[in-house]
Structures are given as C-alpha cells and as structure tokens.
C-alpha cells in the first residue's frame with residue numbers, strides 16, 4: 163500500500179491547529195506568556211505557545227499518512243502550517259475592520275496584535291505569520307521524514323532545549339553563585355537563554371542522544387557486563403549514595419524561594435503516595451481525599467497553637483503522631499459507609515465527604531474549636547534538640563523524611579500480602595472475595611493508610627504556615643492529587659514523584675501559569691489520556707493492562723488445548 | 724466422619740427461598756457431583772459452603788468443625804478453595820500473577836514454588852503462557868488457570884462451579900481429566916455441573932438438585948442408569 167497524503171485531512175488539521183493558537187491568544191495566554199523569553203530577543207514563551215501547534219500538526223499529518231517521501235511530506239507540512247496561520251490571519255483582519263473589537267473580545271489588545279503581527283501592520287504581519295507557520299509545519303514534517311535515528315533525538319533535543327529556555331530564570335538562580343559572571347552573561351540573556359546557548363544545547367543534546375543510541379548504550383552495557391557482580395553492586399550503591407547526597411544538599415543549591423517550591427512538591431508527593439494506595443493499589447476512587455489533609459492540619463493546629471484556640475499546647479512532635487492517628491481513624495471511619503460502593507458511586511460519595519469536612523471547618527458549629535473562617539492561628543514552629551524549624555530549607559528535611567518513610571512503607575506494603583490483596587481487590591472484587599480475601603479489612607486498611615499519609619502532610623503543612631484556614635482545604639487539592647497520580651502513572655511510586663514535579667512544581671516555577679493552571683491540567687490530562695494513558699512513569703502492571711486492553715479488541719480464536 | 728457435612732441448609736436472597744433444606748456429605752478422597760438445571764441452587768450451595776453467603780438455617784461442618792463460624796477469607800486457610808462460576812480470573816494480571824494470588828495467604832516460599840511447578844505440570848499450557856495477561860486467553864485456558872489458582876492454596880476440599888460451562892467438547896474432556904488427576908493426588912472435590920454426562924462419569928457419588936431441594940442421591944453409576952436423570956439431564960429418552 164502506497165502511503166498517501168490526505169489533503170483534506172491535512173487542511174482540516176492545519177485549521178484546527180490555527181484555531182487552537184487563536185484560542186490561546188484570545189484567552190490572554192499568549193500575551194501573558196510573552197513577558198518571558200525562551201531565547202532572549204529571539205522568541206518568547208507566548209510565541210512558543212503559538213508556534214508549537216503548526217509544528218506538531220506538520221509532523222502529525224505526515225505521520226498519519228505515513229508519508230516517507232520528501233516531496234509530498236514537506237508539501238503536506240507546508241500546507242498544514244499555512245492553514246494553521248489562516249485563523250490568526252482572520253483575527254488580524256478582523257481587528258483591521260473593527261478597530262473597536264476589544265469591546266467584545268477583551269483580550270485582543272494592541273499588545274497581542276503586535277505579537278501576532280510581529281510588530282508590523284495587520285496585513286504584512288499576517289503574511290509573515292503565514293510564512294513562519296508554513297515553514298514550521300514544513301520543519302515538523304521534515305523531522306518525521308528524516309530517519310528516526312536522527313529525527314527522534316532531534317525532537318528530544320528541541321524539547322529539552324526549550325525546557326531549559328523556559329526555566330532559564332530558575333537555572334540562573336542556581337548557577338549564579340557557581341559560575342563566573344562572564345560565563346553567565348554568555349549563557350543567559352536578559353530574559354532567557356541566549357541564542358548561542360540554545361544552539362549549543364540543541365547540538366549537544368541531539369548528538370549526545372544519537373551517540374548514545376549508536377554506540378554509548380552498547381559500550382555501557384559491555385562495561386557493565388565486564389564488571390563482576392560485586393563491582394556492579396558497588397556501582398549501584400555509589401550512584402544511590404550520590405543521589406542521596408544530592409537530595410541532602412539540594413536546599414543549599416536551590417536557595418529559599420526554590421526550596422519553598424520543592425517543599426510544596428514534597429507535600430503533594432506525600433499526599434500522592436497516600437492516595438496512590440487507595441486509588442492506585444486498591445482501585446478505590448476517592449475524590450474527598452483532602453479531608454484527611456485537613457484533619458491532620460487541624461489536629462496539629464488545635465493541639466499546638468499558642469493562640470486562643472490552642473488546647474494542650476503540645477509540641478509539634480507529640481501532636482504529629484496524634485494527627486496521623488486521627489487521620490487514619492477518620493479514613494477508616496469514612497470508609498465504612500462506602501464499603502459496598504463501587505466506581506462512580508464511591509467517587510461521588512467520597513466527594514461529598516471532602517466537602518462536608520470543608521463546610522464543617524467553615525461552620526459556626528465548630529467555630530469555638532477550630533475557628534471557623536478565621537482558622538487556627540499562632541501555630542508554633544517545630545523544635546528539635548533546641549533547634550527551631552523555621553526556614554523552608556529546614557522544613558525540607560522534615561518533608562524529605564516523611565516522603566522517604568512513605569515511599570518505604572508503600573513499597574513494602576505493595577510487595578507484601580496486603581499489597582496482593584489490594585491488587586486482587588482492584589482487579590475484581592467478586593473474584594477476590596471468592597478467593598477468600600477479607601474485603602472489609604482490605605478496603606479499610608487502604609483507606610486508613612492512605613489517610614495517614616495525607617494527615618502527615620497536613621500536619622507538616624500546618625506547622626509550616628503557622629496558621630490554617632478552611633479555604634486551603636478545597637476540592638482542588640483532591641483533584642490536584644488525583645491528577646498527579648494519573649499523569650505520573652497509577653500505582654507507580656516514581657510516577658507520583660514525577661507527577662508532582664510536573665503538575666505542582668512546573669506551574670510554580672512559571673508564575674504566569676498560575677492563572678491558567680486548571681487549563682493546563684485539563685489540557686495535560688487530555689493529552690496524556692490520548693498519547694500515554696499509562697502515565698509518565700507507569701508501574702509494570704499498569705503498562706501491561708493497557709496493552710492487554712488493546713489486544714482484547716483483536717478477534718480471539720478459541721484454541722484447542 | 725465425613726470430610727464435609729451439609730445438613731438442612733436454608734438460604735435466601737431477600738424473599739427468594741433459594742435452598743430449601745439441603746443435606747449432603749462428601750467423604751475424604753471422593754469426587755461428588757451436584758447436578759441440576761439453571762437456577763436450581765447449585766451456585767448458592769457452593770457459596771454457602773465457602774462462606775460467601777450466610778445461610779439462615781442449617782449446619783456445615785468440615786471434619787466435624789463448624790464452618791459457619793468462619794468468614795469466607797478464613798476458609799481458604801481451613802483448606803476450602805473455590806473455582807468460581809464463569810472462571811473468574813483476574814483478567815488484567817498475568818497467568819503467573821494469578822497463580823501467585825491463589826497462594827497469597829501462604830508464606831512458605833519453597834512450598835509455593837513447588838506447587839507452582841505442579842500446576843504447570845498439570846497444565847503445560849499455562850507454563851507456555853505464564854507471562855500472558857489472563858483476560859486475553861481462551862475460555863479453556865482461563866478455566867485451567869482458575870483451577871490452577873485454586874490448587875495454589877493447597878486445598879483439602881475443592882469446590883468447582885460448572886467448569887465445563889461454555890467450553891468446546893474437547894476442552895471439557897481435558898478439564899475433567901485434570902479434575903480426576905487432581906483428585907487422585909488427594910484433593911477431595913465437590914463438583915457442580917449442568918453437564919451431567921461428564922460430571923457423573925468421573926464422580927463417585929452424585930446428588931440431583933431441583934429448585935433448591937435435593938431430589939435424588941446415589942452412586943454415580945446408578946444415577947447414570949436412573950430413568951429420571953437420563954431424561955432430564957442426559958438427554959436420553
């Protein structure tokens with residue numbers, strides 16, 4: 163079968179990419195992101211947003227048609243790119259005809275028009291845009307046509323280079339004390355990396371990956387095989403040790419602001435590990451998970467606060483286990499009414515629980531105990547051996563210890579008998595029961611242990627902020643935690659870490675994202691479900707499950723055994 | 724003392740009186756077949772024995788010990804294993820993981836490994852496909868897997884719910900051969916079947932269940948000769 167370029171489809175997809183680009187412009191994202199340069203004076207994050215669509219579409223149209231001949235492929239990419247520019251061109255013309263259009267479309271500001279028209283008039287700018295997007299579409303197609311052994315590394319190289327550009331501010335902060343100023347000035351421009359850095363990075367990363375594919379992988383393998391098993395073990399231990407050392411000195415490298423971001427990520431990792439037990443291991447969809455975070459936080463708040471609401475004035479370290487125990491009990495207690503529920507029903511009821519806890523926290527009923535909307539104030543910082551944990555850098559170690567503990571417990575539980583019971587439960591409740599698995603106990607343990615991790619996160623959260631308010635414990639937290647598990651990979655421990663870094667860490671590094679955070683989540687979740695439903699770092703079982711689901715759709719032939 | 728004694732068991736689903744005073748015994752080392760049509764109460768009987776359902780009345784004992792005091796999950800370690808109706812394998816786990824699930828309550832690694840080898844000997848097909856996801860296997864293979872998984876708990880009494888359901892005749896033959904083999908190695912079997920022909924061929928004794936009541940009991944040979952059984956369950960006029 164000859165691969166063919168489907169022209170109608172190409173045009174359709176091109177237009178679609180254009181509509182996406184126009185939408186991103188009209189919701190204000192392009193303009194907001196234009197403040198940050200990816201490559202200094204060459205292009206901004208806003209432009210990156212605009213130009214990704216045509217390049218991807220150029221790649222996709224030829225990939226779909228499996229067009230491997232240069233002529234038709236490049237032509238297809240060009241067409242897709244040009245058509246992607248049309249909606250933008252139309253928007254520009256519209257602003258020409260109706261100069262007051264901003265009354266209706268608030269985000270179509272002169273600045274945005276300037277960005278879309280490259281600072282020219284609408285017509286000239288539109289033509290320029292058409293040319294640029296056409297070329298990008300063509301380049302996208304070209305990447306597909308060139309041999310995979312170069313094409314794939316090139317895609318990765320581009321991706322990493324752009325990521326470095328986007329995160330240049332963070333990198334600059336980290337590198338500033340380490341490198342001489344002249345070097346820094348060469349690497350970083352005023353608002354992004356310099357063009358030279360970008361080119362060097364792209365070449366280095368791409369050739370590096372090509373080299374790894376062609377030679378490095380074999381060499382490394384040969385070297386590993388030449389080593390004795392003792393040497394291999396030492397090597398593993400050395401790299402593990404270096405990783406640990408890096409984790410321990412991280413706050414020193416990152417400084418206060420970035421450590422604070424990492425702390426936040428860490429708390430989400432803790433919660434993610436807990437919810438991962440409930441959803442990932444046991445398959446119980448819990449949407450009210452924030453409840454246990456709140457219970458942990460309020461327990462520590464009330465037990466340690468120096469303010470009017472404080473009872474006991476306990477030290478943080480005494481209150482912490484009490485908070486974890488309280489959350490665990492709450493987890494099990496809330497588990498009881500949902501024991502007989504499955505899937506969507508379970509999700510809806512737990513969603514309700516989460517809201518009940520939040521409403522209770524805000525209510526006048528509990529105001530004398532937990533302060534209602536005013537929250538709990540004057541929560542003291544933890545003290546340890548006469549040393550007070552104040553700075554984000556200090557909290558980092560508390561959180562790190564919690565995360566280590568949670569990872570250790572999760573992995574032990576997963577491989578233990580209880581983990582098998584959870585797996586059976588997740589796979590098929592009825593069969594699990596027929597095999598003699600105690601459903602009640604298994605479910606309640608999942609709810610309880612999951613809640614314990616969340617309670618621990620809540621306890622640290624309370625001490626870190628010194629004051630807690632009911633609005634910090636809204637549904638969004640449950641959704642964030644669930645999303646990071648899905649993006650990372652259900653049931654996968656490294657997946658939780660990766661998911662938290664991507665969904666919690668990245669948006670905090672790019673402050674422009676804050677406003678569009680939910681949009682980003684939605685887009686990312688959809689993109690993940692379509693292209694990589696098993697998650698960024700899937701667990702082996704999950705990866706197979708999805709592959710099996712695909713195979714199941716293939717016709718089965720009954721075989722005689 | 725018989726291995727399993729079921730005496731005057733009444734079970735209900737809400738108002739539906741599904742078992743109306745069932746009594747049966749299974750001696751150590753036997754294969755006993757319980758035959759009956761659709762909805763007769765065969766599955767309900769097995770669920771009552773394995774503790775998945777609590778009968779309103781009656782006693783069930785294993786070697787004289789009251790089974791009704793235990794929950795379903797405790798019965799596995801008491802030596803009662805069930806191959807559920809419609810196979811019930813964990814569709815998204817591999818063959819090997821399914822088998823390991825059968826031994827999840829055990830901690831004797833060597834014993835588990837040994838039993839795993841034994842299951843693979845009984846069903847070479849499973850060994851060939853140990854890395855395959857169970858849901859993608861054919862009906863016959865899934866039945867083998869469900870049986871193998873039950874064997875992994877080292878049961879003294881194996882309860883099998885319609886193992887021949889939906890299988891091609893050749894496969895049915897193979898499955899029944901294995902059941903006999905498992906029995907010869909010392910596992911007592913209570914087999915529930917609509918397929919009376921095969922079930923009576925390998926059994927020592929049999930019971931006939933109709934709308935929740937036992938209407939006939941005899942040696943398997945005699946039941947095969949019985950006019951009523953021949954007419955209703957063997958398709959012989």
Ligand SMILES: Nc1ncnc2c1ncn2[C@@H]1O[C@H](COP(=O)(O)OP(=O)(O)O)[C@@H](O)[C@H]1O
Nearest residue numbers: 736739741759760761762763764765766767768
């Ligand atoms: N979960 C249930 N709820 C209500 N009635 C049931 C249920 N399961 C079985 N029954 C009824 O109990 C009777 C016996 O069912 P069952 O033991 O499944 O029969 P068999 O296994 O012999 O086909 C039937 O009348 C059936 O309709």
Ligand SMILES: [Mg+2]
Nearest residue numbers: 765766767808
């Ligand atoms: Mg049945």
